[in-house]
Amino acid sequence: xxxxxxxxxxxxxxxxxxxxxxxxxxxxxxxxxxxxxxxxxxxxxxxxxxxxxxxxxxxxxxxxxxxxxxxxxxxxxxxxxxxxxxxxxxxxxxxxxxxxxxxxxxxxxxxxxxxxxxxxxxxxxxxxxxxxxxxxxxxxxxxxxxxxxxxxxxxxxxxxxxxxxxxxxxxxxxxxxxxxxxxxxxxxxxxxxxxxxxxxxxxxxxxxxxxxxxxxxxxxxxxxxxxxxxxxxxxxxxxxxxxxxxxxxxxxxxxxxxxxxxxxxxxxxxxxxxxxxxxxxxxxxxxxxxxxxxxxxxxxxxxxxxxxxxxxxxxxxxxxxxxxxxxxxxxxxxxxxxxxxxxxxxxxxxxxxxxxxxx
Amino acid sequence: xxxxxxxxxxxxxxxxxxxxxxxxxxxxxxxxxxxxxxxxxxxxxxxxxxxxxxxxxxxxxxxxxxxxxxxxxxxxxxxxxxxxxxxxxxxxxxxxxxxxxxxxxxxxxxxxxxxxxxxxxxxxxxxxxxxxxxxxxxxxxxxxxxxxxxxxxxxxxxxxxxxxxxxxxxxxxxxxxxx
Numbered sequence: 001x002x003x004x005x006x007x008x009x010x011x012x013x014x015x016x017x018x019x020x021x022x023x024x025x026x027x028x029x030x031x032x033x034x035x036x037x038x039x040x041x042x043x044x045x046x047x048x049x050x051x052x053x054x055x056x057x058x059x060x061x062x063x064x065x066x067x068x069x070x071x072x073x074x075x076x077x078x079x080x081x082x083x084x085x086x087x088x089x090x091x092x093x094x095x096x097x098x099x100x101x102x103x104x105x106x107x108x109x110x111x112x113x114x115x116x117x118x119x120x121x122x123x124x125x126x127x128x129x130x131x132x133x134x135x136x137x138x139x140x141x142x143x144x145x146x147x148x149x150x151x152x153x154x155x156x157x158x159x160x161x162x163x164x165x166x167x168x169x170x171x172x173x174x175x176x177x178x179x180x181x182x183x184x185x186x187x188x189x190x191x192x193x194x195x196x197x198x199x200x201x202x203x204x205x206x207x208x209x210x211x212x213x214x215x216x217x218x219x220x221x222x223x224x225x226x227x228x229x230x231x232x233x234x235x236x237x238x239x240x241x242x243x244x245x246x247x248x249x250x251x252x253x254x255x256x257x258x259x260x261x262x263x264x265x266x267x268x269x270x271x272x273x274x275x276x277x278x279x280x281x282x283x284x285x286x287x288x289x290x291x292x293x294x295x296x297x298x299x300x301x302x303x304x305x306x307x308x309x310x311x312x313x314x315x316x317x318x319x320x321x322x323x324x325x326x327x328x329x330x331x332x333x334x335x336x337x338x339x340x341x342x343x344x345x346x347x348x349x350x351x352x353x354x355x356x357x358x359x
Numbered sequence: 360x361x362x363x364x365x366x367x368x369x370x371x372x373x374x375x376x377x378x379x380x381x382x383x384x385x386x387x388x389x390x391x392x393x394x395x396x397x398x399x400x401x402x403x404x405x406x407x408x409x410x411x412x413x414x415x416x417x418x419x420x421x422x423x424x425x426x427x428x429x430x431x432x433x434x435x436x437x438x439x440x441x442x443x444x445x446x447x448x449x450x451x452x453x454x455x456x457x458x459x460x461x462x463x464x465x466x467x468x469x470x471x472x473x474x475x476x477x478x479x480x481x482x483x484x485x486x487x488x489x490x491x492x493x494x495x496x497x498x499x500x501x502x503x504x505x506x507x508x509x510x511x512x513x514x515x516x517x518x519x520x521x522x523x524x525x526x527x528x529x530x531x532x533x534x535x536x537x538x
Contacts, residue, residue, distance in 0.1 A: 030442035033403040038411075038534060041404055045509045046397040170508070226494070263494065 060118035060128075062356035069349055070108040073300075074309075075099070075342035082106070082141070085300065085343045089143045096295050099343060103142040103196055103299035108207060108345055110136045112158065120359050126165040132158035134187070134210050140299070144196035152195065152204055158187040159211045161218060174225045181218040183238070187211020189246055197298060203288040205301040206248075213244025230261040243284055251280025251308045261319075269319045275333075279308040281341050300343050309340035311347065322355075329354045394435040398491075400511045401504055402440040405471050405489055406447065408502065409456070411531035412487060414468055415524045424454045429467035429486070431474065432460065440471075472497055487525055501525075502535075514538050 036044075073080040087100040094100070116130040135155040142148065163181030170176075187210035192201040222234035238253045259273040282304030290296040297303035317331030332351045340346060394402075409426065430437045437458075444456050459465055461476075466486070473491040490500040493514070501519040505512055515535040520527055 030439055031446050033399055033439075034406070034443045034446035036403055036407075038404070038407050038531070041400060041407065042510070042512075042534060044396075044400055044511070046395075046400060046506060046511055047509055230494075 057357075058120040058359070060116075060120070060126075060357060060359045062114075062116045062354055062358075064114040064116070064352055064354035064356075065111065066114060066352040067109070067111045067350060068347060069110075070345040071106065071348045072346055073343040074338055074340045074346040075344075077337065077339040080343045086141060087143065098295060098297075098303075101297065101299050102144060103140055103147075105207075105299065105301055105345055106139040106141060108136070108138045110134065118359065124167040126359070128161070128163045128165070128181075130161045130163070131186070132160075134158045136208060138208065138301070142196050142299075147196035150194070150196070152193040152208055154191040154193065154204060154208045154210060156188060156191075156210050159183045159216070160186045163218060168221075174223060177220075177222045177224075179218070179220040179222070183212065183216035183218060185211055185213055185215065185244075189213035189244055197291065203246075203286065205289055205299065206250075206282060206286070206304070206307065207301045212240060212250045213246060214240050214242050214249055216240045216250075230263060232259045232261075233257070246286040246288070248282050248284035248286055248304060250282055253277065253279035253308075267321045271317055271319065273315045273317075273333075275311075275313045275315065277311045277313070281305050281308040301345070306341055306344050309338065309342075309344065311335050311339075312337040313347075313350075315350075317352075326355065326357050329356070394439050397506075397511060398436050399439055401471075401491060402436060402443055404504070404511065404513065405440065406443050408489070408531065409454075409469065411528040412469075413526045413528075414487075426454045426456050427465055427468045427486075428456055428458045429461040429463075429470040430458065431472055432462075434473070436471075436473065472500070487520070487523055503538075505536075512536060 073082065073085050082104060085100055086104045087096050087102050088094045089102070090096075111134070113133040113135075114130060115132075116128055118126055118128040120126045133156070135153075137151060137153045139151045140147075140149065142150070161181050161183045163179050165177050165179040168176040168178055189209045189211055191204045191209050193204050193208070194200065195202055195204070217239045218236065219239065220234055220236040222232060225231040234255075234257045236255045236257070240249050240252055243249050255275060255277045257273060257275045259271055261269050261271045263269060285304045286302075289298075289302040291298050300306045313333050313335045315331055315333030317329055319327050319329040322328045330351075330353050332349065334349045335347050338346050414424075414426065430440065441458060444458060448456075459467075461467065461470060468486050470486050470488045471491065472488060472495075475495050475497045487502070488497065488500045490497055490503040493503050493505040499519060501516050501523065503514045503516075505514060513535050514537070515527060515532065516538040517527075518538075
């Protein structure tokens with residue numbers, strides 16, 4: 001479930017830079033250029049044969065640390081207090097409903113270390129492999145004796161994504177890229193920990209699992225305006241397939257992201273962005289998370305219907321060319337609107353630091 | 360999760376990093392040509408345009424007219440452009456060209472800008488300004504380079520040309536994008 005919160009689309013599709021495939025002629029000295037007529041100049045590619053072949057590696061690399069924190073509750077776009085979500089117990093007189101629970105998460109913290117390697121096959125085709133390592137922690141309060149407060153943790157490798165990107169068009173004003181990928185089930189869906197459900201370790205809720213357990217298909221189409229206003233807009237979807245070994249499938253997610261780069265200098269490039277994300281709730285259910293009916297879900301994070309919703313987030317960052325072709329980017333983001341299938345823990349903020357060597 | 364897993368992941372990360380550092384080109388930066396082919400092409404175009412533009416004080420009957428060319432600052436572009444001009448001079452081409460900095464007090468007939476001017480530096484009225492890229496903007500630019508399909512192209516602002524009382528050959532206009 002980690003991937004449903006730290007949206008994988010953000011780190012899976014990093015379409016960067018331009019690549020050179022046509023090497024043109026080998027003119028280099030002033031006298032060679034001085035001999036050229038306008039007609040000959042028009043035929044010349046701007047790609048430097050020397051740098052195209054040797055300076056520009058077909059490989060790209062990035063390593064990113066991305067964090068997100070979730071706290072407090074929303075039902076739709078309405079704030080719900082922790083007291084309202086926590087059921088006080090059978091002796092309190094408070095009726096149990098499907099909107100209150102004996103166990104309630106407090107703060108959810110997720111950190112992903114994302115390694116991505118890309119290869120440019122030619123000017124139009126690129127491939128990427130992305131592997132995340134995820135660490136997550138949730139603290140809880142509950143009415144269960146000996147579990148008034150407790151924490152659960154999980155960490156490990158998440159789902160790896162293999163993707164291919166194709167440049168649909170490239171003009172002096174803009175380019176279009178299409179990316180299609182396959183998310184492989186390298187992240188476990190059987191993380192266990194000590195919860196109030198029973199003594200010892202039991203299956204952890206969806207939020208604490210590291211993978212989806214299904215083969216998923218990330219798809220993205222992006223537009224980059226290279227004119228006076230450097231704007232990138234991307235429409236992305238993560239389509240889940242089938243049902244995993246624990247009898248559920250995470251919801252599909254869809255996003256529309258925009259980013260505006262300011263070119264104050266070649267070295268430092270600040271940017272701002274706006275993201276609109278929508279994700280479905282979970283289909284099916286992990287039976288091991290249920291308790292006795294009529295209210296089988298002991299915590300909101302065990303109820304598959306209380307996942308997904310709509311988020312609109314703003315972000316700002318700065319990209320710094322630290323050395324040669326290496327860039328360091330720092331970004332912070334905060335949701336400005338959330339409408340969640342709740343009660344659900346709302347996202348508070350997210351941040352990332354990324355070092356990359358683009359194509 | 361165990362520390363062993365974290366160490367394994369860190370080891371893989373370090374391995375990838377070492378791999379990609381090692382994939383960097385072996386030659387040092389000092390071995391590289393300081394000017395990209397794109398900028399060399401811009402310099403060649405910039406020089407070539409002169410043959411297709413008639414300045415008000417230029418006359419086919421007085422080919423010795425001196426043309427003042429202004430460059431922004433000392434860059435590899437200037438060094439390369441001066442070499443191009445020397446090559447041209449060796450062939451005895453006219454008009455005679457005088458290259459100077461924009462900051463010098465003399466007037467400019469023909470100017471190349473690779474970055475926008477600060478307002479106090481505005482000394483571009485009455486001369487033909489060629490802008491290095493459409494990624495930057497400068498009021499009064501008459502010719503602007505842009506890239507299409509990895510090739511260098513140029514846009515001519517006819518209004519600006521007319522305001523500066525220069526005429527442009529139809530041969531050049533046929534090859535340009537007209538603004």
